Amino acid sequence: MSSPLLAEFLNLVKIDSPSGNERALANYVKEKLISLGWEVREDGAATATGGNAGNIIARLPGRGAEKNPVLLFSAHLDTVTSSAGVKPVVAEEVVRSDGRTILGADDKAGVAVLLEVARRLREGDVRHGEIVFLFTVGEEAGLLGSRFLKPGDVKADMGFVLDSGGPPGTIINAAPREDIWKVRIRGRSAHAGVNPEEGINAIRVAAEFVRLLPPARVDGDTTFNPGVIRGGQATNIVPDLVEIAGDMRSHREEKLGELAEVVNLLLRQTCARFGGEGEIEVETLYPSYHLSPEAPPVKLATVAAEQVGLEVVVKRRGGGSDANVLNALGIPTVNLGIGLEKEHTPEEYIRIKDWENCYFWVMEIISYLCQPGF
Amino acid sequence: MVNRERILEEFLEMVRIDSPSGREKKMVVYLKEKLTGLGLEVVEDRAGEKLGTEAGNLVATLPATDSRLPALFFSAHLDTVESGCGIEPVVDGEVVRSAGDTILGGDDKAGIAAILEMLRVVQEEKLPHGVIQAVFTVMEEQGLRGALHLDRSLLKAEMGFVLDCDGPPGTIIVRAPAQNKIEAFVVGKAAHAGIAPEEGINAIAVAAKAIASLPLGRIDSETTANVGIIEGGKAINIVPDMVRVLGEVRSLDGQKLDHYTQKIKEAFFRTAAEHGARAEVKVEFLYPSFSLKESDPPVALAVRAARALGLEPVLKSSGGGSDANYFNHYGIPTANLGIGMSRVHTTDEYIKIADLEMSARYLVEIVKTAAKK
Numbered sequence: 001m002s003s004p005l006l007a008e009f010l011n012l013v014k015i016d017s018p019s020g021n022e023r024a025l026a027n028y029v030k031e032k033l034i035s036l037g038w039e040v041r042e043d044g045a046a047t048a049t050g051g052n053a054g055n056i057i058a059r060l061p062g063r064g065a066e067k068n069p070v071l072l073f074s075a076h077l078d079t080v081t082s083s084a085g086v087k088p089v090v091a092e093e094v095v096r097s098d099g100r101t102i103l104g105a106d107d108k109a110g111v112a113v114l115l116e117v118a119r120r121l122r123e124g125d126v127r128h129g130e131i132v133f134l135f136t137v138g139e140e141a142g143l144l145g146s147r148f149l150k151p152g153d154v155k156a157d158m159g160f161v162l163d164s165g166g167p168p169g170t171i172i173n174a175a176p177r178e179d180i181w182k183v184r185i186r187g188r189s190a191h192a193g194v195n196p197e198e199g200i201n202a203i204r205v206a207a208e209f210v211r212l213l214p215p216a217r218v219d220g221d222t223t224f225n226p227g228v229i230r231g232g233q234a235t236n237i238v239p240d241l242v243e244i245a246g247d248m249r250s251h252r253e254e255k256l257g258e259l260a261e262v263v264n265l266l267l268r269q270t271c272a273r274f275g276g277e278g279e280i281e282v283e284t285l286y287p288s289y290h291l292s293p294e295a296p297p298v299k300l301a302t303v304a305a306e307q308v309g310l311e312v313v314v315k316r317r318g319g320g321s322d323a324n325v326l327n328a329l330g331i332p333t334v335n336l337g338i339g340l341e342k343e344h345t346p347e348e349y350i351r352i353k354d355w356e357n358c359y360f361w362v363m364e365i366i367s368y369l370c371q372p373g374f
Numbered sequence: 375m376v377n378r379e380r381i382l383e384e385f386l387e388m389v390r391i392d393s394p395s396g397r398e399k400k401m402v403v404y405l406k407e408k409l410t411g412l413g414l415e416v417v418e419d420r421a422g423e424k425l426g427t428e429a430g431n432l433v434a435t436l437p438a439t440d441s442r443l444p445a446l447f448f449s450a451h452l453d454t455v456e457s458g459c460g461i462e463p464v465v466d467g468e469v470v471r472s473a474g475d476t477i478l479g480g481d482d483k484a485g486i487a488a489i490l491e492m493l494r495v496v497q498e499e500k501l502p503h504g505v506i507q508a509v510f511t512v513m514e515e516q517g518l519r520g521a522l523h524l525d526r527s528l529l530k531a532e533m534g535f536v537l538d539c540d541g542p543p544g545t546i547i548v549r550a551p552a553q554n555k556i557e558a559f560v561v562g563k564a565a566h567a568g569i570a571p572e573e574g575i576n577a578i579a580v581a582a583k584a585i586a587s588l589p590l591g592r593i594d595s596e597t598t599a600n601v602g603i604i605e606g607g608k609a610i611n612i613v614p615d616m617v618r619v620l621g622e623v624r625s626l627d628g629q630k631l632d633h634y635t636q637k638i639k640e641a642f643f644r645t646a647a648e649h650g651a652r653a654e655v656k657v658e659f660l661y662p663s664f665s666l667k668e669s670d671p672p673v674a675l676a677v678r679a680a681r682a683l684g685l686e687p688v689l690k691s692s693g694g695g696s697d698a699n700y701f702n703h704y705g706i707p708t709a710n711l712g713i714g715m716s717r718v719h720t721t722d723e724y725i726k727i728a729d730l731e732m733s734a735r736y737l738v739e740i741v742k743t744a745a746k747k
Contacts, residue, residue, distance in 0.1 A: 176568060180610050192600035193551060193624045194693030197592040203601045203619075204590055210582030216571035216613065225567035226578045227614055228607035235555055235602035235622045236694070238591070244578075247610045249568045318569040319611075344566075 004119065005359055006352065009095070009112035013086050013104045019051070019078040019141040026053035026077060029111065029135055033058045036118045038133070045148040049138050053077070055145045056135040057154060060121065060128075068129025068370050069296065072156035072331060073117075073362065074146075074322050075110030075163060076139035080344045096349035105350040106343035110162030111135065113338065113359045120363065128366045132156050136322050139163075142180075143286055146325040154326075158297040159333030160365065161323040163340075167351075168358040169310030170337025171301045172317045175324050176221070176249035177288040179256050183267060185209065185231075186277040189240035199238030203231050205276040206242040212266050214259065222250035223318060224259065251288055251316065286320050289327035297334045304364035310357060313337075336361070376495055376734045382727055385470070385487040389463045389479045395453040396427040398512045402452065405486070405510060409434040412493050414508065419525035425513055431520050432510040433528040436493065436503075443504030444671070444744050447531035447706070448492070448737060449697055450485030450538060451514030455719050471724040480725040481718040485537030486510065487730060488713060492737035501738070502745045507531050511697050514538070517555075517660050521700035529701075533672040534708035535740065536698040543732045544685035545712025546676045550692040550699055551596065551624035552663035554635045558642045560584070560606075561652040564615040574613030575651050578606050581617040584645035584653075588638055596626035598693065599634055624693065626663050661695040664702035672709040679739040685732075688712075711736070 017025040026042065033040050038058040045054040056077070062068060079102060087098040097103040114133055121128065134154055138144030164172050185206045190199030206229065214224045224246070231242030250256050260282045267278040291298050293314060305312045317335065326333035339354030393401040402418060409416045414434040422430040429452070438445070455477060462473040472478040489508050496503060507530060511520035539547050560581040565574025581604065590599050599621065606617030623638065625631040639655045646653035666673050668689065680687040692710065701708035714729025 178568065178611075191693060192602060192622060193553070193598050196590075196598050196600060196693075199591070201590055201601065203585060203604050204588075206604070207582040207585035207601075210579060211586045213579070216567075216574065216576060223568055223571045225571055225611070225613055226576065226607075227567060227610040227612055229578050229581075229614075229617065230605050232601075232603035232620075235600065235620045237602055238600055239602055239604075242604065245610050247567055318571075319566060320568065 005112060005116045005356060008115050009108060010088055012108040012112055013083060013088050016082055016084040017078055018082040019138050022051060022053040022077040022137045026056055029056055029077065029115070032115055033118055036122045038118060043148065043153065045137055045145045048148050049144040051137050053137050055137055055149065058133040060131045062129040064127030065129045065369055069157035070130040070132060070155065071366060072132045072134060072154060072159035072333070073114055074134040074136060074159060074161045074326065075114055076107045076136045076145070076322060077111065078137055078140050079104040079106065080140040093353060094349045094351050097346060099346050102344065102346060103348040105348055106340050107163045109338050109340065109350050109355055113162055113362055116359055117362055117366065126367050127369065131366060139322060143320065143322060143325055146322040147286065149325065149329060151329050154331065156331050158300065159326045159331045160297060160301065161321050161326070161333060161335040162338050162358070163321050164317065164335045164337045165340045165343065166313065166337030167339055167354050168337055168361050169305045169312050171298060171312065171314045172323065172335035173298050173314050174251060174290040174316035175288060175320055176251045176318060177253050177256060178247055178249045178285045178320050179282050180245065180247050180285055181263065182243065182245045182281045184279045185242045185271065187238070187240045190238040192236045192238055196238050200275050202239045202242040202276060205270060205274045206231060206244060209267055209270040210244065212270065213263065218259065221252050222255050224248045249318065251290065253288055286324040287328045289324055291332055291334060295332050297332050300365055300368065300370070301334055301336065304368050305361055307364050307368070308357065308360045310361060376491055376731055376738060378727070378731045381487050381491045381730055381734055384490060385483060385730055386463045388483045388486060389461050392459040393452055393454055394456055394458045395513050395516045398429040398452040402429040402432060405432055408490060409508065413497065414493070417528055419528060421512060421520050421523035424523045425519055427513065429512055431512055431524050434508040435530065436506040438504045439502050440504065443502065444533065445505035445531040446741065446744060447507035447509050447529065447534040448489045449509040449511065449534060449536045450482045450489060451511045451520065451697060453512055453515050454479040454481065455515045468728065469724045469726050472721065475721055477719065477721060478723040478725065480715040480723060482538045484713050484715055484725050484730055484733065488537055488733035488737055491734035492741065495738050496741055501741055503741050504744065505530050506741065514697055518695055518697055518700055521697040524700070526704050529704065529706060531706060533675070534701050534706050535672060535676065536696055536701065536708055536710040537713050537733065538696045539692065539710045539712045540715055540718065541688070541712030542714050542729060543712060543736045544680045545688050545690060546673060547692045547698065547710035548666040548673055548689050549626055550664055550695055551626050552628055552631050553622055553624045553660040553695055554631060555658040555660050556621045556623065556635065556638055557656045558619045559654040560617045560642065560646055562615045565613040567611045567613055571613055575649060577614045577617040577651060580645055580649045580651045581606065581619055584642045585619065587641050587645065589634060593634060597624065597630045597634060599623045599638065626665060628663065661699040662703045664699050666707055666709060670707045672707050675740060675744055676709055676711065679736060679743040682743060683736060683739050685736065
């Protein structure tokens, strides 16, 4: 089994697909699925997200188990940065890059598994219900592709996203909501050497504001991160504008409302103290989700993992994925561990064994003949 | 007599010559010809080679008619800030401004124009004078680097006047601070903001704590400090591992300059250490301070000449450096004179034609007053 999956993966990583620039990979995936007999379409996410490719939605009718629930499997086409010129190295049971670029296993390892599943189903000896594949764009840029989807664009009874760290058997049943916040602090410019007392140093105000912000780990459910700061134009000018942006996440949605109020209050108090002006914008990127162990995708993934001898770990995760959006669209969806390690860095690697197990796990989910109740 | 039409025309001509910092060659060629034509001996020093730019400073010397009279120099800088290419000056009633999205470049071509007109008038009117030198520097706007690399052996004057200050003619800058430029990096540790933020060290948070503890703005009557630029972080969902902060300290007093520079360095080191981060702080000494008394030769001469012209002499401290800082440092007492340039370094820069004319008359008056000693 290993060689076709690995060969497919090595093809995929050589196709560069940073967020917004997934065209070549989208074409490859489309052609592949069409040639395997799938019904394939591309939605309008390209225009809406400013990228050059839309989400790819592919459907395969059921065969011998048409009554089974419709299963959705999803992976994202984009990588966090360019992997142009990647040299994958296969050694000691892992695949890594040569250290100069990311490998792009996040999420091409997931894409490879799904393409291999499609190839296997083409052989015609596996009974299964209707299957939908969703390949999203712009995931790393803030779930742009999946957030473009409207209710009904994808029809399925439950979903499985192949995009989590952790070995196969890992089932992410909960993830926090993520809000992004942008703060703009205005002071007043003045010449730093001639009349600094006539200015209001926006960086000084921003420093005080940041100093008072909540800590990174607000509580067990909640995180807060000032991620980017930019301000000022020259050393000899008292700066009049600073912009700070970050995110905050919580498994408890109401907590983010409270945090936004706290941050807003801190901003207003700090600005009042120094005489500056502050504005804050908060935008919800995606909602949280939380599925019980009895929810259909958790149950099915659990049973299938046990069938193929994987150790099942059901847990929540601090990062968002397309699963957050799919749950909000009404499709109960879990995120599955596919053995990604050190993603988003040049040291990224994937364990071949874990990843093959992931393929067997997905095949088992598909071919598991569901009883009523799923 | 100072000729208003002539100085205006020459000023407009020079403003049209592109000379952003480091690309002063066209101005150097233009002035060499002008100054040679006016009978001065012109030398270009090797500052351009030292700076890796295309032109050096010009030092032009007009021999004395009477060697007992004091030797004077007059200086202006050749370079302009951005956006300083393709400037189209517009005469708008009583003022000159720029058309379009550029500065005017009156900073400092108005000073050059005044010096050229003075040199012509001195010779036309056969005024008695000691050695007169014209010193035109490059790279002034890049931290006085032309003056820093000036070939001091070319300077023969015993006092000097830099024409590079706002305020009307009669404004005399007698003090200016020294300056240190400070660049601090705070290095934390990156981590996923949602999954494992506690594994990271937020460089923005550390930098903010350090900045919040700094003495900034007006520290005392002779000392200022500023944090002017901050930039850090790559994405909202990554604990940022690097922040860069740029600032400065200025003081008329060298000890205070060192003291507050040290305080800023320590604040970054201490705060970084408290949070397991690392700080790097680079200090660049930009220029020394100067301080002249009213009785010092260039000040006394500038005051007398101003009064003789009916101008009100105003002695001031400057918050910023000019080439005068270096000339004083080189041991030649030098004042910086107001030439009426306004809103400099902006696209709204302008200068009154009357001030162009008055600056030239003022320089002629300084030469005349020096001869009356």
